[in-house]
Amino acid sequence: xxxxEQHPSTLSVQEGDSAVIKxxxxxxxxxxxxxxxxxxxxxPQLIIDIRSNVGEKKDQRIAVTLNKTxxxxxxxxxxxxxxxxxxxxCAASGYNFNKFYFGSGxxxxxxx
Amino acid sequence: DAxxxxxxxxxxxxxxxxxxxxxxPILGHNTVFWYxxxxxxxxxxxxxxxxxxxxxxxxxxxxxxxxxxxxATLATLKIxxxxxxxxxxxxCASGLGTLYSNQPQxxxxxxxxxxx
Numbered sequence: 001x002x003x004x005e006q007h008p009s010t011l012s013v014q015e016g017d018s019a020v021i022k023x024x025x026x027x028x029x030x031x032x033x034x035x036x037x038x039x040x041x042x043x044p045q046l047i048i049d050i051r052s053n054v055g056e057k058k059d060q061r062i063a064v065t066l067n068k069t070x071x072x073x074x075x076x077x078x079x080x081x082x083x084x085x086x087x088x089x090c091a092a093s094g095y096n097f098n099k100f101y102f103g104s105g106x107x108x109x110x111x112x
Numbered sequence: 113d114a115x116x117x118x119x120x121x122x123x124x125x126x127x128x129x130x131x132x133x134x135x136x137p138i139l140g141h142n143t144v145f146w147y148x149x150x151x152x153x154x155x156x157x158x159x160x161x162x163x164x165x166x167x168x169x170x171x172x173x174x175x176x177x178x179x180x181x182x183x184a185t186l187a188t189l190k191i192x193x194x195x196x197x198x199x200x201x202x203x204c205a206s207g208l209g210t211l212y213s214n215q216p217q218x219x220x221x222x223x224x225x226x227x228x
Contacts, residue, residue, distance in 0.1 A: 031214070034216055041221070042221050043221045044203075044219045089154075093214045096211070097162050098143045099167075099209075104154040
């Protein structure tokens with residue numbers, strides 16, 4: 001089955017700096033890669049996703065890049081703000097009725 | 113915005129008691145997932161359904177856990193008997209899934225379960 005690894009497990013940045021979270025996957029058949037943000041006491045919320053026919057996608061301060069050859073994808077957050085502090089999860093999915101394989105999560109702390 | 117609704121939000125009970133958690137998926141979604149999370153760690157998939165039929169429950173301890181979808185608007189996760197090690201946050205998610213197309217899963221805000 002698919003195996004998704006996520007790094008780093010914790011990340012601390014100064015407000016205004018950029019943050020990058022990386023994930024690798026093992027199954028070349030995976031074709032959908034969502035990113036979720038989880039705030040304390042809440043469920044994970046989708047923040048951006050990318051499909052295998054696209055190499056990069058941006059939404060304001062958030063971007064995701066995908067390298068299918070190397071089987072890795074990354075989340076980039078620019079101009080970080082304290083409200084970006086949360087746990088971020090990556091996931092991979094293939095032809096399997098929406099079953100996701102999640103990474104282990106990255107706790108991002110943005111210091112004011 | 114349509115949301116996944118989970119009840120109760122919090123549950124504290126004693127070891128050995130039966131626990132039932134409920135989930136109302138987003139109307140029109142055909143896949144429903146149950147996850148367990150401990151101490152803000154990873155998301156452990158317990159079971160999932162497509163069109164109310166169980167597709168995979170291999171992540172669930174079969175001797176004490178059971179998951180069902182009595183109808184398209186309700187999914188339940190039961191623990192009987194409960195044990196302290198079951199203390200965790202249980203999330204339900206729903207989505208639109210086919211064999212060839214993936215869509216985002218939408219999560220509820222979870223049931224925080226404490227077994228004393």
